[in-house]
Amino acid sequence: MSSPVLEVRALKKYFxxxxxxxxxxxxxxxxxxxxxxxxxxxxxxxxxxxxxxxKTTTSKLILLQETPTAGTISFEGRDIxxxxxxxxxxxxxxVQVVFQDPFSSLSPRMRVGxxxxxxxxIHTDLARAAIDERVGTVLELVGLAPDVAPLFPHEFSGGQRxxxxxxxxxxxxxxxxxxxxxxxxxDVSVRAQIITQLxxxxxxxxxxxxxxxxxxxxxxxxxxxxxxMYLGKIVETAxxxxxxxxxxxxxxxxxxxxxLPSHPDDRTExxxxxxxxxxxxxxxxxxxFHPRCPSAMPVCSQIEPVLRPRxxxxxxxxxxxD
Amino acid sequence: MARDAVLRVADLQTHFFTFGGAxxxxxxxxxxxxxxxxxxxxxxxxxxxGKTTTCLSIVGLLPRAGRIVGGSVLFEGADxxxxxxxxxxxxRGRRIAxxxxxxxxxxxxxxxxxxxxxxxxxxxxxxxxxxxxxxxQSLLRAVRIPSPEWRMREYPHQMSxxxxxxxxxxxxxxxxxxxxxxxxPTTNLDVTIQAQYLDLLKDIQRETGVALIFVTHNLGIxxxxxxxxxxxxxxxxxxxxxxxxxxxxxxxxxxxxxLGSMPKLGSKEPLYSIRGxxxxxxxxxxxxxFHPRCPDVMPRCxxxxxxxxxxxxxxxxxxxxxxxVLTRS
Numbered sequence: 036m037s038s039p040v041l042e043v044r045a046l047k048k049y050f051x052x053x054x055x056x057x058x059x060x061x062x063x064x065x066x067x068x069x070x071x072x073x074x075x076x077x078x079x080x081x082x083x084x085x086x087x088x089x090k091t092t093t094s095k096l097i098l099l100q101e102t103p104t105a106g107t108i109s110f111e112g113r114d115i116x117x118x119x120x121x122x123x124x125x126x127x128x129x130v131q132v133v134f135q136d137p138f139s140s141l142s143p144r145m146r147v148g149x150x151x152x153x154x155x156x157i158h159t160d161l162a163r164a165a166i167d168e169r170v171g172t173v174l175e176l177v178g179l180a181p182d183v184a185p186l187f188p189h190e191f192s193g194g195q196r197x198x199x200x201x202x203x204x205x206x207x208x209x210x211x212x213x214x215x216x217x218x219x220x221x222d223v224s225v226r227a228q229i230i231t232q233l234x235x236x237x238x239x240x241x242x243x244x245x246x247x248x249x250x251x252x253x254x255x256x257x258x259x260x261x262x263x264m265y266l267g268k269i270v271e272t273a274x275x276x277x278x279x280x281x282x283x284x285x286x287x288x289x290x291x292x293x294x295l296p297s298h299p300d301d302r303t304e305x306x307x308x309x310x311x312x313x314x315x316x317x318x319x320x321x322x323x324f325h326p327r328c329p330s331a332m333p334v335c336s337q338i339e340p341v342l343r344p345r346x347x348x349x350x351x352x353x354x355x356x357d
Numbered sequence: 358m359a360r361d362a363v364l365r366v367a368d369l370q371t372h373f374f375t376f377g378g379a380x381x382x383x384x385x386x387x388x389x390x391x392x393x394x395x396x397x398x399x400x401x402x403x404x405x406x407g408k409t410t411t412c413l414s415i416v417g418l419l420p421r422a423g424r425i426v427g428g429s430v431l432f433e434g435a436d437x438x439x440x441x442x443x444x445x446x447x448x449r450g451r452r453i454a455x456x457x458x459x460x461x462x463x464x465x466x467x468x469x470x471x472x473x474x475x476x477x478x479x480x481x482x483x484x485x486x487x488x489x490x491x492x493x494q495s496l497l498r499a500v501r502i503p504s505p506e507w508r509m510r511e512y513p514h515q516m517s518x519x520x521x522x523x524x525x526x527x528x529x530x531x532x533x534x535x536x537x538x539x540x541x542p543t544t545n546l547d548v549t550i551q552a553q554y555l556d557l558l559k560d561i562q563r564e565t566g567v568a569l570i571f572v573t574h575n576l577g578i579x580x581x582x583x584x585x586x587x588x589x590x591x592x593x594x595x596x597x598x599x600x601x602x603x604x605x606x607x608x609x610x611x612x613x614x615x616l617g618s619m620p621k622l623g624s625k626e627p628l629y630s631i632r633g634x635x636x637x638x639x640x641x642x643x644x645x646x647f648h649p650r651c652p653d654v655m656p657r658c659x660x661x662x663x664x665x666x667x668x669x670x671x672x673x674x675x676x677x678x679x680x681x682v683l684t685r686s
Contacts, residue, residue, distance in 0.1 A: 085547035192634040222403040222635060223574050227618030227628035234627075249548055252577070256620040256628070279623035293552035295577025297621040299600045302581055308549055311517050 038112070040211055040243045041074040041097065046106035048092050052316060064315045066092040068267035069106070071342070072245075074211065077237065079244040081258030081275065083251065083290070085312055089267040090247045094213045097245070098132055110211075128158045131204035135216040137196035141188040147174075148184030151203045158207055173202040176239075178232055194225035198232065205236065211243045218253065230257055251294045255279055260349075263287045266315060266323040269342065273349025283351045285328045322354065330355060362431070363535050363568040364392040364415070369428035371407075371414045382638045384410040384423065386592040390585075394535065395562065397569040399583035399600070401576065401615070403635045407592040408572045412538045414438075415570075416453055417445040433535065451481045454529035456539040460521035463528075464513040470497075470524055471509035477531035496527040501557060519550035523557065530561065540572040555582055576619050580604065588612050591636050591646035598672030608666075608674035610651045645677070653678055 047070075049063040067089040074080045082090045095101045097108055099115065108115050110126055118126050131154075134140040141150055151170045155161055161169070171181035177198040188196055197217060204212050214233070218226040234257060237244065248254040254261060255275050262272040263284065271284040282288045289308040296302050310327040313319055319326050325335040334354050345351040371385035385407045392398050402408040413419050415430050417437060430437040432453065437445065449455070457463050464473060474493045478484045484492055497505035500523040513521055522542060529537055539558070543551040559582065562569055571582055579586055579600065587597045588611065596609040607613045617629030633650040636642060642649050648658040657677055666679035 085549065194634055223576075223615060224403060224618055224631040225634055227620075228630040228632075230620070231628055231630050250620075251548070252620040252622045255622055256625065276623075276625075289549055291622070293549045294622055295575065296580040297577065297619060298604050299580045299583075309553070311519055311550060312547070 038076065039073045040076050040078075040111060041072070041245070042107075042109045043070060043072045043093070043097070044107045044109075046070045046093065046096060046108065047104045048089075048096055048101060049104045062316060065267050065318065066315060067096065067103075070264070070267070070269055072262050072269065072272070074243050074245055076210070076243055077241040078260065079237065079246050079258045081254035081261040082245060082247045082264060083249060083254045083261060084264035085249060087266075087312055087315060088264045089315075090264050091215060093264075094132070094215055094245065094247055098130065098213060099127070124158060128154070128207040129210045130213070131207070131209045131211075132213040132215065133197070133200045133204050133217045136220045137188075137193060137200050138220070140200055141196055143188055145187075146184065147186050147188065147191075147199055150188070150199065151184075151206050154203065154207050169206060170202075173206050176205060176236065177202045192225070193221050194228055197221060197229050201229075201233070201236070205240070205242070209242055211245065214244055214246045216248055217246075219248070219250070226253070233257065251290055252297070263290065266312065266318060268323060268352065269350075270324065270353070271345070271349065271351045272342075273345065273347065273351075277347040277349060281347055283345050283356065284324075284353050285330055285355070286324050289327075289329075322352075361393070362391045363394050363396075363433065364570075365429075365431040366390050366411075366415065367429050367431070369411065369414060369430065370426050371410050371419065371423055372426050373422045374424065375422055380639060383592050383641075384638060385414060387428070388587075388589070388594050389428075390587050390594070390597060392536070392568045392570065394568055395566040396585065397562065397571055397583045399579040399586040400570055400572045400589065401574065401579055401586060402589035403574055405591075405635055405638060406589040407638075408589050409540055411589070412455070412540055412570065412572055416449055416455060416538065417442065418449075418455075447481075450477045451532035452534055453536045453538065454532065454534040456522075456525050456529050456537065456542045458541040458544050460518065460525045460545075461513065463525050464521060466513055469510055469512060470516075474509065474524065474527050474531060477528065481532050492531075496531055497524075499530060499561065500524070500527045501553075502527070517550075519546055519554060522546060522554060526554075526557070526561075530565075533565075534567055536568045536570070538570045538572070541574070543578070558582070576615060588615070591641055592638060593646065593675065594673075595647065595676070596672065596674040598670075598674075602670050602672050606670070606672075608668060608672055608679060609647075609676045610653050610678070611647050612674075614650075614652070645675075 046067055048067040049065050052064050053061045055061050070093055084090050096103050115126055148170050152166050155166050170184055174181045179198055218229050246257055258275045261275050261278050262269050265286050271287045282291050308327050321336040321338055322340050325331045340352045340354050342350040342352045367389050369385055369388045373382040373384050388411055400408045414425050425438050471493055474496055475489050478489055478492045493509055494505045497509060502508050502523060543554050583600050585599050586603045587594050590611050596612045607616055614629060614631040620628060631650055636646055644660045645658045645663050648654045655677060663675045663677045665673050665675055666683060667673050668679060
């Protein structure tokens with residue numbers, strides 16, 4: 036793998052909750068609390084976790100929709116917090132996003148061609164003809180006919196709309212696309228189409244993906260590496276194959292145990308972990324997972340584990356492997 | 358299986374009439390299946406395939422535009438399609454219970470958990486006072502709600518999504534049903550919570566012997582939960598089989614495609630993608646509704662609608678491919 040496209044270091048985002056009478060927050064929601072992730076060129080990093088674990092906040096920080104409380108995000112070696120003017124515009128061109136629900140992420144009042152052309156109109160001074168040509172090219176790239184450009188989003192099915200959203204994300208010279216649960220809202224028979232399309236586009240264009248999801252099988256299928264997130268922290272990262280072969284963190288193991296079988300003979304009798312994700316307002320002491328962890332030890336409630344290299348490559352944050 | 362059937366749906370047809378009856382949508386078109394006590398049937402299909410309409414037809418909760426135009430729904434020997442709403446109301450909530458996808462939409466935000474869980478026991482079993490309270494507590498305990506004596510005084514918004522869905526489960530169990538219809542009950546839940554909920558439903562089924570219809574688009578849930586599977590496409594049952602036969606030897610190309618498009622953990626094999634998208638029920642393709650998307654389409658598929666074929670391993674499939682296989686052998 037070549038040099039990293041995206042490097043996130045010690046990223047934190049705290050949201051104030053319950054303010055005191057005269058300014059200042061009494062408590063903080065630590066949505067993202069010290070996250071390190073790296074995405075290489077042409078690579079897909081899967082970010083997996085349950086609702087409220089901070090995966091969407093992480094993506095918002097990368098997309099500059101939120102400012103971090105602490106930590107750095109560097110894109111191709113430059114800290115994005117320091118970007119200004121044309122450099123900032125270049126970053127916004129290079130990093131795009133595809134959201135979960137293509138029914139709400141495309142304006143119903145704009146024609147498909149205009150939706151896809153909008154980034155070009157903002158970021159480039161291409162002539163109308165050149166823009167139209169580029170729109171036609173990306174429509175073909177995502178498997179749609181170029182002559183659908185004058186239609187409106189409501190004339191398309193969910194899968195086709197998601198293709199339009201992907202086309203919009205590709206229209207500038209994009210190097211990283213944040214895919215925030217891009218297939219969860221689609222019909223099953225259409226999901227495979229979109230996943231396969233994304234894989235083909237990556238092979239053809241060398242674009243990197245940050246694939247956010249909660250379905251282990253889908254994330255493991257499309258990703259080269261996976262980072263597992265729990266309550267604002269990365270608890271384990273590893274190559275997708277290594278993680279599937281041997282999940283080490285008890286939370287990762289729980290996710291695998293909870294994953295649905297692909298054949299009735301694979302039904303597991305192992306009981307799923309108990310309890311629910313605690314509130315981010317009152318985080319457990321020590322390891323955040325210890326109240327639900329089947330192998331919790333006394334040390335787990337006192338000392339927070341840090342990420343250490345794990346067998347088979349990658350890192351895991353768990354006292355079991357100290 | 359000599360056990361008597363809890364539910365026998367035969368050639369059910371439910372149509373929607375829009376524009377004053379000028380347009381007819383065949384949402385459910387000739388669906389038949391049988392469900393025994395303690396058995397779980399998975400009703401699989403994509404959005405618009407008619408799986409939810411099938412369930413609503415069974416319990417008589419169709420929207421106004423929908424009408425059952427043919428077939429029968431025999432529940433414990435009586436045809437539900439011939440019953441009045443008044444009679445159906447006595448069956449729903451007592452003998453048949455329904456769990457829907459979004460628990461926040463099934464629970465009333467203004468009433469305490471106690472009031473909502475107590476309702477079936479209050480109206481159907483006429484429990485009052487202390488025995489009612491004890492009944493509610495035992496129901497909440499059955500769905501693994503911790504400290505039910507406190508929790509039952511709370512309101513739905515004070516609970517997490519997983520807990521709310523378990524409350525809905527408690528209400529479903531309150532009447533001691535013989536049939537529970539669960540329509541995508543775990544779609545809104547996180548994976549670990551989903552696994553807990555599915556395990557809970559299985560435990561309850563083992564304890565009570567209730568028959569379950571599990572409506573889902575997720576074949577993983579089918580693999581985990583179901584004994585038999587019915588696959589719906591464009592209002593018709595295209596294949597029905599015991600769960601192992603369906604996964605090992607799917608007969609209908611649509612079932613094969615669905616199985617092939619499902620990512621398997623730890624496998625990087627390319628996914629099979631079905632071309633096109635589900636059809637509009639108001640303007641269905643001629644012949645077999647699946648033919649425009651089918652990889653094995655033959656000329657007769659475009660004109661003639663396939664009938665049911667029984668290849669002999671307990672499965673039923675509607676596909677002309679089987680006609681050739683069966684006649685040749």
